[in-house]
Amino acid sequence: MKRxxxxxxxxxxxxxxxxMPLQTFRYLACGSxxxxxxxxxYYVSFHFILHETPVQFSIFTISAHIAALFMAMIVTFPTGFLLSKFIVFSESNLRGRVQxxxxFMLVGICICLNYGFMKLFVEYFHIYPTISKVLTTIFVVGFSYLTQKKFTFKVKASA
Structure with missing residues (x-):
């Protein structure tokens, strides 16, 4: 599949x-x-699975637009890691578990950024949730690329 x-x-x-360099193109293609x-x-989860209805747990409630965010990430976390590791940043010489x-840390930060931007756009600026997701993605992808290149999948200098 990789080949x-x-x-x-x-x-x-x-x-x-x-x-652009090949690596940047691969990142843009895989990331896109x-x-x-x-x-x-996100769209399917928000509209067709959750029916735009908040998710009620025994002690708290998660709004539908935030729940859909997490539902989508269950799939895109592993696919994003595998594409980054084996397709985009395959020259990284860091151990797989370090990567x-x-x-995982980067995704945690991106989750916080996604959450914060989604709350801001939907609840404070009253922008439609799917449009808010697209705007949020633009900001988070830029941050993610720089972090992956310089930290997560960097190439360690040979000693």
């Missing part, structure tokens, strides 16, 4: 070769695919 994905990405990279899946899963822990 097939790389073959397809490298084929479509040719028109962009003068605009995972993000599109995230937004689709996973760092990726």
């Amino acid at each position: 097939f994905i790389l073959l397809v990405l490298d084929f479509f990279y040719q028109p962009f070769a003068k605009l 695919g995972n993000t599109a899946m995230d937004i689709l899963l 996973l822990v760092r990726y």
